Amino acid sequence: MSLPAQADRPNWELTLTVSTADQTHELAAALANALEAGDLVVLSGELGAGKTTFTQGLGEGLGVRAGIISPTFVLVRIHPNLPDGPRPGGPDLVHVDAYRLGSASEIDDIDLENTMDSSVTVVEWGLGRVEHLSESRLEVDLHRAIGLQAPETAAGTPGPGTAASANPASGTLDFETEDDDEPRTIVMRGFGPRWSARPALGGIPEGSA
Template sequence: MSEWTLSLTVDGPERTQALAERLGARLRAGDLLVLTGELGAGKTTFTQGLGRGLGVRPGIISPTFVLVRRHPNVPDGPRPGGPDLVHVDAYRLGSAAEVDDIDLEDTVDTAVTVVEWGTGKVEHLADSRLEIVLERAVGAAAPAPVAMPGAADGAEDDAEDDDAEPRRITLTGIGPRWAGGPPPLDPPGEGPAPGH
């Protein structure tokens, strides 16, 4: 099983989303991403950027209370005919068996599947995965959850958008899909991304 690791440092939510957007533009149906990070580390912010890169309908929020949200590809967007995004919050799921109960195997081959808190629970869904760890600056306290006005299902925003401190984002590619090494993530017309 091939494996590589790439660590980058980004400042603030806009750069987190920009990096994720570049990655999202390179993803394809069947890709499984496992996001790890403490509350407020930027997992949902990262997923919003992925969604832009994939060309799915805007409005990505944490699926904390519904467990799974499917975001369809926009036919007149930047990637018409591209894969949908399936966004999962596995925090409340205790095992791979509980993941199987939400039927991700029905969409894992036809969509890009992003699972927050999925380590140890979703690796069986695909023979390849991209593990993404988001870490806040050392010594910083996580922000308290903030209720989002008008959010469905009482979803909360973990105050990531107001938090401009640096994040270390570590990507690890596992399996044949990622055997060629990390995808190029440099912004167009720029050199290597910070921390590269």
């Protein structure tokens, strides 16, 4: 699907800072109140920046089945809406890891179109891969205060914004775990007609969370 040129320009940008993983979680839960079936959320940020924590907050706010984990070894995981949750009858959450996918065509191979209309689709590492799925999208970039060396991809080039540390004994890279004590900067951008206006975040002011 070919998107209009304005889909490449954000309608707005919102920058927030958080100090703990709990605040990241709470911010995402507040954002979930503005999400509905058909929404596409693209998460970016180095490993350990808080993408999975953010997705867990979205899941709590949407009222989907618990158990959201980093999708490192699973391309797609569907979390169904809970009939006894805070939003019964609401959308499911589809959690996608696009880190190992090299192109938009590989995204097409996992048939996200089949669940897009009934779900909120959250894609980690999705920039440059999923924009064709919808004329509107919400981009969320998470940045740690301290970024470490990026590991190499299979092609031998640094991975996109990945935090890792070298293990001299094994010659491999050990991925960093999320550090609750490090502040994060979270930047949200809205693209397309669905996100012509910034979502309400329950009174959270710009610049803090």
